[in-house]
């Protein structure tokens with residue numbers, strides 16, 4: 001039974017409420033997803049609950065890079081560079097469709113962070129620590145060579161550049177595919193289920209009372225171990241556990257025994273159309289305040305980010321200020337003087353919260369991105385900090401701890417587990433598959449870049465979508481081919497990826513809100529109609545969903 005089919009939700013909820021699990025994970029971002037996969041593949045009985053959609057927290061709001069960690073080199077965090085670089089190789093091997101290697105330009109400017117000599121030494125250390133293949137080692141380019149590679153960098157302050165290897169991904173797709181892989185190993189994972197209250201057996205934590213967000217019904221999930229992988233909500237869950245524990249024991253349990261707390265910082269990205277900002281390569285460049293930001297070409301767009309500012313507001317929906325946008329636009333205009341961006345050029349945007357560990361006296365950009373585990377007196381395991389790139393290692397650390405408690409000798413298997421859709425013999429086969437699909441797509445009169453989009457999103461699962469696309473075309477011969485494709489994707493997402501709402505599909509399964517906003521106007525009426533039919537929405541629900549998605553779309557171009 002496919003437990004990620006939205007049509008099997010009641011069965012999934014019944015499974016969650018009727019069994020006792022070895023491990024309950026709170027949070028369906030990349031951290032929780034990775035833990036679910038690691039634990040399920042070691043043979044543990046695993047439940048995971050996510051109160052929003054999978055990846056709706058930070059894991060759909062990052063810069064979408066699988067970093068080798070160059071910025072850590074600046075802070076002399078050499079161990080971290082090595083660790084993330086090794087992880088990046090593993091992710092590339094196990095999910096080659098979701099991770100693509102590409103060269104990144106590091107412009108060297110007069111009075112910038114780095115000179116040519118220091119950059120050459122830094123990038124050499126980076127290539128060695130990050131185990132970069134010798135044919136992909138960095139190059140130092142002259143001013144002229146840099147401008148040849150990236151004409152938009154034509155700038156009087158430019159003195160040359162470093163040209164080095166990085167990897168790109170889609171954070172939300174990586175999260176959903178890791179969830180799907182975990183489910184293949186037997187995990188029970190539900191989105192739109194919130195952990196509300198902790199359950200105890202004596203003084204030890206033994207599960208959580210949960211709520212199905214759609215129906216409001218409450219049920220218990222019993223589990224020998226509970227992991228709090230709630231990203232920016234980690235402290236809220238720790239506080240809730242302290243409070244629940246105090247009520248249970250009647251004693252005055254103190255605030256989290258551990259003095260370490262999260263320090264949330266907000267990071268904003270803006271998206272510009274390719275016509276307005278026709279960048280050829282990803283560029284990692286200096287900003288006047290001493291920080292560095294990225295400009296990254298993606299499909300028909302280029303995105304720029306990120307800011308890094310302290311944050312104390314609403315966690316579900318961090319808003320973007322005019323100041324955030326102004327900061328990014330000024331920085332881009334300074335480095336790429338010919339583009340002359342203004343706020344009206346922003347076609348989409350997103351803001352995410354970094355769940356970092358607080359360090360006294362440090363500014364947002366100085367805080368370490370290291371992960372850390374906290375264990376409460378009642379046994380709640382909380383994991384915070386870290387990066388998308390390091391998710392597998394974070395999961396291993398957490399599940400090692402759970403296995404130790406269970407007195408189970410079960411080694412971690414995830415180094416060699418292929419993530420769903422990534423069933424290619426070697427990474428270079430991804431390109432061949434894209435070419436193969438391009439031919440099919442060309443025949444249908446749909447833009448051929450769609451082949452790359454499909455393969456980068458779904459990998460080998462694109463075959464299933466193409467099959468459905470053909471079926472839809474046969475059933476509705478007159479309908480526009482692109483709309484039929486979107487319907488096939490929606491069918492796939494509802495049947496295999498727990499999609500319930502327009503935003504689940506348009507933002508986190510396909511990235512269309514961010515990178516293809518113009519195409520949504522054409523397809524939205526069909527998407528709403530299909531979802532209405534799939535889930536038998538009445539008119540009131542239909543209107544509610546329609547208004548919500550229109551509000552989300554507006555929000556990506558509205559700045560306070």
Ligand code: FAD
Pocket residue numbers: 026027028029030031032049050051052053054055056057058059060061062063064065066067193194195196229230231232233237265266267268306351352353354355385386387388389390
């Ligand atoms: P989240 O993704 O936030 O997941 C936690 C989940 O817990 C949420 O979905 C939330 O809804 C859920 N939850 C909370 N409370 C409950 C409850 N009571 N019941 C059920 N569910 C609950 N890393 C990289 O490697 N590369 C990058 O390029 C990169 N860029 C970044 C740029 C920015 C701007 C930011 C903010 C981060 C970036 N990161 C990057 C870091 C990376 O995105 C995060 O480390 C990672 O996504 C955190 O994932 P998580 O699963 O811990 O948290």
